[in-house]
Amino acid sequence: xxxxxxxxxxxxxxxxWLLLSAHFDRFHVGAGIACSGxxxxxxxDLLFTGTGNHGLTKTLxxxxxxxxxxxxxxxxxxxxxxxxxxxxxxxxxxxxxxKTMLKSDVARTALANSITLTPGTVTIDIVDDVFYVHxxxxxxxxxxxxxxxxxxxxxxxxxx
Amino acid sequence: MSDTTTITNVLxxxxxxxxxxFMLAGTIGFVRFPDFYSRMHATGKCDTLGEGLxxxxxxxxxxxxxxxxxxxFLIIFILLANPTSTHAIxxxxxxxxxxxxxxxxxxxxxxxxGNGDTDNTGNTSEGRTRxxxxxxx
Numbered sequence: 001x002x003x004x005x006x007x008x009x010x011x012x013x014x015x016x017w018l019l020l021s022a023h024f025d026r027f028h029v030g031a032g033i034a035c036s037g038x039x040x041x042x043x044x045d046l047l048f049t050g051t052g053n054h055g056l057t058k059t060l061x062x063x064x065x066x067x068x069x070x071x072x073x074x075x076x077x078x079x080x081x082x083x084x085x086x087x088x089x090x091x092x093x094x095x096x097x098x099k100t101m102l103k104s105d106v107a108r109t110a111l112a113n114s115i116t117l118t119p120g121t122v123t124i125d126i127v128d129d130v131f132y133v134h135x136x137x138x139x140x141x142x143x144x145x146x147x148x149x150x151x152x153x154x155x156x157x158x159x160x
Numbered sequence: 161m162s163d164t165t166t167i168t169n170v171l172x173x174x175x176x177x178x179x180x181x182f183m184l185a186g187t188i189g190f191v192r193f194p195d196f197y198s199r200m201h202a203t204g205k206c207d208t209l210g211e212g213l214x215x216x217x218x219x220x221x222x223x224x225x226x227x228x229x230x231x232x233f234l235i236i237f238i239l240l241a242n243p244t245s246t247h248a249i250x251x252x253x254x255x256x257x258x259x260x261x262x263x264x265x266x267x268x269x270x271x272x273x274g275n276g277d278t279d280n281t282g283n284t285s286e287g288r289t290r291x292x293x294x295x296x297x
Contacts, residue, residue, distance in 0.1 A: 022226035077209040084189025116243035123247050124254045134197045
């Protein structure tokens with residue numbers, strides 16, 4: 001058992017308990033301290049896997065990525081709302097594939113979820129290195145194949 | 161009523177209305193879109209932002225309280241869980257062989273949605289690649 005991971009997990013779990021309970025009397029804090037110990041013991045090896053080195057840099061870069069992602073989500077919603085409400089319903093669905101250069105599971109998951117959240121595209125499957133993406137029209141598919149988002153994700157997880 | 165509460169109330173109502181609009185648009189898209197996959201677009205995206213905006217409205221209304229922090233965690237959870245579940249459902253449909261609906265030369269063929277043996281496009285079984293050049297990078 002890695003004692004450093006255990007203590008970090010314990011602190012995070014306890015802070016989360018205090019936040020959610022919002023009661024600071026003896027009973028609730030005591031129960032939190034006891035329960036956090038059990039949970040941290042059971043799950044201390046779950047929180048710190050797959051991040052590898054430079055965990056802090058990756059976390060900071062991911063936080064810096066979020067505003068852009070939220071902007072993309074807003075664009076996606078306006079896009080879908082427009083297509084749904086337009087009388088002509090300008091959709092032309094197609095499935096596109098592309099090969100990814102990302103290696104770690106975390107990076108691939110981040111890319112898959114980002115694709116699903118951004119305009120006009122939903123990730124269907126990842127087989128080996130190949131992403132299968134359903135696009136609702138031609139323009140979103142072309143945007144995706146430009147690879148801008150993949151480069152951003154690669155930058156975050158230091159795989160570029 | 162003081163000025164700050166007025167501003168808070170106006171912001172709350174604004175966010176609630178915009179969120180409700182996106183939820184409505186997503187639901188209309190869900191009904192109107194021709195096949196399973198395009199419906200995933202409508203529900204997977206609009207629900208994320210619609211719910212997010214409505215929860216932001218509640219945070220603004222509640223102010224800096226513990227409940228607001230809990231709502232913030234809800235938003236983060238929705239941002240993570242919504243695309244993941246969308247992906248899981250879409251992958252399940254793809255794995256059992258549901259063919260995506262294709263637009264056929266400006267003619268909308270509703271009855272062919274999800275039917276793999278149409279002969280109109282000639283590319284139903286090759287639906288995984290694009291017609292115009294394959295796996296472009």
